[in-house]
Amino acid sequence: MRIQCPYCGERDLVEFTYLGDARCRRPDPQAPDAPTQFFAAVYLRDNPAGAHDELWYHTSGCRSWLSVTRDTGTHEISAVRLVRDVGA
Amino acid sequence: MRYSIFTLLRQALAGHRGWRPAWRDAVLKPTYDVLIIGGGGHGLATAYYLAKVHGITNVAVLEKNWIGSGNAGRNTTIIRSNYLLPGNVPFYELSMQLWESLEQELNYNAMVSQRGIVNLFHSDAQRDAAARRGNAMRMHGIDAELLDTAAVRRMLPFLDFDNARFPIYGGLWQGRGGTARHDAVVWGYARAASELGVDIVQNCEVTGFVREGGQIVGVQTTRGRVQAGKIGMAVAGNTSRLAQMANLRLPIESHVLQAFVSEAIKPVVPCVITFGAGHFYVSQSDKGGLVFGGDIDGYNSYAQRGNLPTVEDVCESGMALMPSIGRVRVLRSWGGVMDMSMDGSPIIDRTEHERLYLNAGWCYGGFKATPASGWCFSHLIAQGTPHEVARAYRLDRFATGHLIDEKGMGAQPNLH
Numbered sequence: 001m002r003i004q005c006p007y008c009g010e011r012d013l014v015e016f017t018y019l020g021d022a023r024c025r026r027p028d029p030q031a032p033d034a035p036t037q038f039f040a041a042v043y044l045r046d047n048p049a050g051a052h053d054e055l056w057y058h059t060s061g062c063r064s065w066l067s068v069t070r071d072t073g074t075h076e077i078s079a080v081r082l083v084r085d086v087g088a
Numbered sequence: 089m090r091y092s093i094f095t096l097l098r099q100a101l102a103g104h105r106g107w108r109p110a111w112r113d114a115v116l117k118p119t120y121d122v123l124i125i126g127g128g129g130h131g132l133a134t135a136y137y138l139a140k141v142h143g144i145t146n147v148a149v150l151e152k153n154w155i156g157s158g159n160a161g162r163n164t165t166i167i168r169s170n171y172l173l174p175g176n177v178p179f180y181e182l183s184m185q186l187w188e189s190l191e192q193e194l195n196y197n198a199m200v201s202q203r204g205i206v207n208l209f210h211s212d213a214q215r216d217a218a219a220r221r222g223n224a225m226r227m228h229g230i231d232a233e234l235l236d237t238a239a240v241r242r243m244l245p246f247l248d249f250d251n252a253r254f255p256i257y258g259g260l261w262q263g264r265g266g267t268a269r270h271d272a273v274v275w276g277y278a279r280a281a282s283e284l285g286v287d288i289v290q291n292c293e294v295t296g297f298v299r300e301g302g303q304i305v306g307v308q309t310t311r312g313r314v315q316a317g318k319i320g321m322a323v324a325g326n327t328s329r330l331a332q333m334a335n336l337r338l339p340i341e342s343h344v345l346q347a348f349v350s351e352a353i354k355p356v357v358p359c360v361i362t363f364g365a366g367h368f369y370v371s372q373s374d375k376g377g378l379v380f381g382g383d384i385d386g387y388n389s390y391a392q393r394g395n396l397p398t399v400e401d402v403c404e405s406g407m408a409l410m411p412s413i414g415r416v417r418v419l420r421s422w423g424g425v426m427d428m429s430m431d432g433s434p435i436i437d438r439t440e441h442e443r444l445y446l447n448a449g450w451c452y453g454g455f456k457a458t459p460a461s462g463w464c465f466s467h468l469i470a471q472g473t474p475h476e477v478a479r480a481y482r483l484d485r486f487a488t489g490h491l492i493d494e495k496g497m498g499a500q501p502n503l504h
Contacts, residue, residue, distance in 0.1 A: 001395045014397040018387045020341070043339040043430045043486040047328035049390040072342070072388045075395070 004080050007062040015060035021045055022053040022067050022083075049073055055083065091195055110275055111282035116289050116311050120148045122469055123307060123316040125294050125330065127151025128160040129270075130447055130454065131322035132277035132288070133462020134469070136194075139284035141463070142470035147286045149278075150309060152293035156274030159325055162392075162424035163455040164347050164369065164381045166360050168205045168265035169230055172221045175480030175492040176433065177228045182477050183460030184230075184264060190459060196276030198268050199374070205265030205360035206240065208247075208409075210254040214364050218260040225262070233261040246356065246412050254365035254408060265360060267371050267379075273458060296333050297444075304334060304441045320445045320469050322461075325425035326390070327448040334441055338448065339430040339486045344389035344423045345381065345452045346398055350416045352376030366405030377419060380406060384426060384452065393423040426452045433492035436465050436474070437483040445469050446483060 001013045023046075027037035049072055056066045065083035070076065089095065089108055099106055122138055124131045127149045138144045151157075167187050169180040191198050209218045215234075222232035236258045241249060249256045278288055289311065298306035298313060306315040323330050331338050357372040370380040382402035385394040399421060406413055429435060429449030434457065439446050447465045450457060464478035474481075480492055 012397070013395055020388070039487050040337075044337045045328070045339070045341050046332075046337065047341050047388065049326070049329050049342070052388055054388065070387075072390050075389065075391055 001075050001077075003056060003058075003066070003068060003077060005058050005061055005064070005066065006080060006082050007064060008058065011058070011061055015058060016066075017057045017059045019055035019057065022055045051078070091197075110279040111288055114148070114282075114287035114289055116148065116150075116292060116309070116314060117287065118313070119315045120287075121146040121317045123147070123314060123319045124149045125307065125319065125321050126158075126323035127155035127274075127278075127288060127290065128158050128322065128324070129156070129273050129277065129458035130324065130450075130461045130465070131320075132274060132281055133458050134320055134322060134447070134465045135286045135288075135462075136277045136281040136284070137462050137466035138470060139281060139286055142466060144470055145285035147281075148314070149281070149286060149288045150292045150294060150307070150314075151288070151290045152310075154290050155278055155288060156271055158323075159424045159426070159454060160270055160274045160458075162347065162422055163270055163452075164371070164379050165267045165270045165373075165455060166205065166265070166369065166371065167200070167268055167456040168262055168360070169456075170205065170207065170221065170225060170232065170260065170262045170265065171494065172224050173492055173494055176494060177224065177230070178477040179460055179464070179481075180457065181228060181230050182463065183457050186459030186463060187268065187456075188264070190268075190273075190276070194276040194280045196272065196279060198272040198276050200266070200268045201374075202264050202266040203359045203371075204261060204263045205362070206235065206243070206259040206261050207362045208240065208259045208364045209257050210365045211257065215257050218258075222260050231262060231264050233263070235259045235261050243358065244361065247361075247409060248411050251408060267360065267373075268455075270455060273455075277462070294330065294333075304444050316443070318443050318445065318469050320447060320465060322447040322465065324427040324448055324450045324454055327427050327446075329390075331439075331446070331448075334439070334444055336439060336441075336446075338435075338446075338483075340449055341388055341428045342390055343384045343386065343426050343428045344391060344394045345384045345426050346394040346402070346421055346423045347379070347381040348399075348402065348421045349373070349419050350378040350380075350413070351419050353378070353416060356412075361409070363405055363409040366401070366408060368402060368405035368409060370406065370410070378413065378416065384428070385423075389423075390425050391423065392425055394421075424452075426450070427454075430486055431491040431493045432495055434461070434481050435483050436461065436468060436478045436481040438468070439483065 169184040464475035467475040
């Protein structure tokens with residue numbers, strides 16, 4: 001698996017660190033149902049078989065956070081964006 | 089047909105023409121008391137114990153492929169009960185005890201081999217942790233022995249004891265641990281369950297749940313619709329996909345774990361060895377191949393194959409532990425899809441749907457749990473209450489904070 005880093009070009013998997021689902025958001029701690037929301041954010045995952053938006057960190061490169069869309073069935077990567085451009 | 093030396097002799101004299109298939113390839117009926125989704129080790133063990141222990145024989149096991157084609161056929165076949173936490177210890181020890189009588193129980197040679205397992209340690213801190221784990225095991229009546237360097241050297245002289253970075257200080261030994269033949273476990277449970285009347289339906293994929301008045305009452309499959317009094321899910325690896333059809337969102341991620349086997353060599357590894365400084369475990373099959381593995385690749389995957397960085401990492405760990413394997417060629421590698429739960433421990437529980445039961449989240453430790461998983465899941469389905477030793481494996485423990493975090497690392501889906 002290779003990831004097309006917007007800064008560094010196509011680089012090998014070993015240079016990257018994986019964080020997981022890019023759609024997890026830190027909930028608002030002031031919300032009335034904050035405990036339920038935090039439980040969902042920390043523990044529950046869609047875990048799709050197919051397209052998955054996920055966070056990768058280019059540890060051994062430009063050290064940017066990347067938002068990658070990858071097919072979990074084939075490992076094919078369809079999009080790579082800088083998190084700073086799309087928001088995390 | 090009961091298997092014995094006499095059956096074998098009779099068949100030998102008759103030219104081996106009288107053997108019958110070990111289990112019936114059943115046709116799906118429209119209604120069952122209990123449906124088990126997933127014809128792997130856990131699903132088949134559940135069906136067997138439902139029939140044997142609880143007397144429920146109107147049971148079908150639905151398998152989308154052929155039985156044992158998922159993780160039951162893709163693991164490194166290690167059995168052990170060297171756990172630390174109260175939620176885990178009695179469960180895995182029950183499993184170990186069921187392994188010890190499995191072949192007599194099933195009348196099937198599962199090649200259970202209690203050759204022992206040693207977890208090596210490489211620092212004083214790791215020795216303390218191993219001693220603590222060993223003490224916890226012994227307090228539960230499980231065999232454990234703390235070996236010093238000399239004892240490990242006597243047993244495994246080929247290891248790199250004086251490695252400059254990771255010298256071997258000793259190991260925690262469980263002599264009752266070992267290996268079993270993974271396929272034979274599946275076949276043995278299938279045969280024994282089938283003989284008790286359980287229908288094993290292969291090439292039958294569940295495509296949805298059937299609801300009546302908001303309640304789940306059956307499943308839709310590629311072979312038609314089936315009604316069921318109770319439905320048990322045992323599809324580790326694909327739990328999230330199946331659960332999604334019942335609108336359940338679970339604390340599970342699917343990750344790929346690779347395993348490897350080398351070309352056959354003369355007997356050298358007498359037990360199961362785990363490296364304490366990297367992630368590497370190895371045993372030797374009866375055919376002579378070294379069976380080994382390491383960490384999961386570390387990203388979500390349903391692909392049943394991994395990537396090369398993990399292959400390199402596993403082989404480097406192997407070389408650090410056992411430099412003599414450097415010239416041994418790797419014969420095959422493969423990947424399996426793991427149900428990585430958020431605390432590294434499994435789930436055996438009811439769900440919010442009254443008739444739907446969940447057996448999931450085995451991470452990459454599901455094989456050793458096969459007998460106890462079937463035992464406890466069948467108890468839950470038949471009695472409606474959790475089995476005593478599986479009480480901690482609740483689905484709501486993530487919400488209530490009663491995690492079973494064997495590794496002590498908090499909420500992440502990449503533990504063990």
